[in-house]
Amino acid sequence: MNRTSKITKSLMPYFAFIIYILVSFSESYYSADFNPTDTKVGKSVYERYCQGCHGEYGKGDGKYARDMNPKPRDFTSGMFKWTSSPAGSMPTDRDLILTISEGVHGTSMPPWAPLKESERRDVIAYIKTFSDRFNKKPFFPETFIYPPPPNTPELIQYGNSIYHKTGCDRCHGITGRGDGINANSLMDDWNNPISPTNFYLGIFKTGKENWKIYRTIANGLGGTPMPSSLYQLEPNEIWALVYFIRSLKP
Ligand code: HEC
Numbered sequence: 001m002n003r004t005s006k007i008t009k010s011l012m013p014y015f016a017f018i019i020y021i022l023v024s025f026s027e028s029y030y031s032a033d034f035n036p037t038d039t040k041v042g043k044s045v046y047e048r049y050c051q052g053c054h055g056e057y058g059k060g061d062g063k064y065a066r067d068m069n070p071k072p073r074d075f076t077s078g079m080f081k082w083t084s085s086p087a088g089s090m091p092t093d094r095d096l097i098l099t100i101s102e103g104v105h106g107t108s109m110p111p112w113a114p115l116k117e118s119e120r121r122d123v124i125a126y127i128k129t130f131s132d133r134f135n136k137k138p139f140f141p142e143t144f145i146y147p148p149p150p151n152t153p154e155l156i157q158y159g160n161s162i163y164h165k166t167g168c169d170r171c172h173g174i175t176g177r178g179d180g181i182n183a184n185s186l187m188d189d190w191n192n193p194i195s196p197t198n199f200y201l202g203i204f205k206t207g208k209e210n211w212k213i214y215r216t217i218a219n220g221l222g223g224t225p226m227p228s229s230l231y232q233l234e235p236n237e238i239w240a241l242v243y244f245i246r247s248l249k250p
């Protein structure tokens with residue numbers, strides 16, 4: 001065996017690992033609802049990794065929660081921020097596994113990709129036992145994310161005008177720094193003050209992929225004052241807003 005193939009061979013496990021990570025992250029890998037069932041394993045995963053923040057009974061009141069901002073989610077409220085359907089809808093299992101695997105950027109919610117996928121599924125099954133809302137239909141249909149148009153200076157400019165016309169500036173501020181006229185008086189559904197995002201920081205809670213920002217603008221964020229624009233704006237206008245907001249980080 002020559003030197004190069006020896007090196008290649010010794011790197012094999014790493015390649016395999018990277019491919020494993022890529023596969024487990026690709027969204028198409030998860031179907032919308034996968035019927036996880038093992039709440040017993042889920043409970044032990046929860047007690048080990050989640051309870052310290054989300055609390056023994058899922059009320060978001062774990063021992064580390066007190067000084068956190070934002071607070072860990074209160075699962076008994078059955079209200080979630082990142083959903084495939086408009087705000088107030090329940091998340092699909094795919095929504096939950098994405099959020100749990102990737103974490104919530106800029107908050108204390110860590111990414112849980114290091115857990116086995118089966119453990120993530122089981123802990124989702126367990127989280128669902130905290131709220132009856134998971135048994136209730138109907139769901140709103142999932143919002144279709146239209147394919148992105150090319151990102152051009154004209155479209156960004158158009159996004160700028162829609163941003164002001166639609167009133168995003170009332171909360172996010174005239175220049176997008178999170179300092180709009182309503183910014184200081186906003187509360188979330190759990191009675192905690194909440195601040196509109198400052199787009200100059202370029203931090204997006206569920207990551208920077210454009211489709212996720214599209215999803216947030218279209219669906220809004222459950223339990224927060226961030227409204228859904230689905231029935232107010234055309235897909236092209238939502239894409240213009242995505243590009244405009246992304247252009248603000250210096
Ligand atoms: C160190 C604290 C901490 C730990 C540990 C933690 N979380 Fe969280 N979690 C948070 C915080 C804070 C939020 C709220 C983020 C926000 O609203 O912006 C959150 C939010 C969530 C949400 C809500 C997503 C949505 O759409 O609203 C889910 C689901 C969740 N966590 C699951 C888990 C699971 C499962 C575990 C354990 C494997 C876990 N968390 C462990 C702090 C934590």
Ligand code: HEC
Binds near residue numbers: 081195
């Ligand atoms: C009534 C106040 C209000 C209005 C109006 C509003 N937002 Fe928000 N928005 C918020 C708040 C509060 C948050 C933060 C939610 C959180 O951190 O959980 C937010 C979050 C966001 C996020 C998510 C950032 C992230 O971390 O992923 C985006 C994107 C966004 N807003 C875009 C818009 C756009 C575009 C408009 C206009 C169509 C708009 N918002 C109108 C209050 C508002």
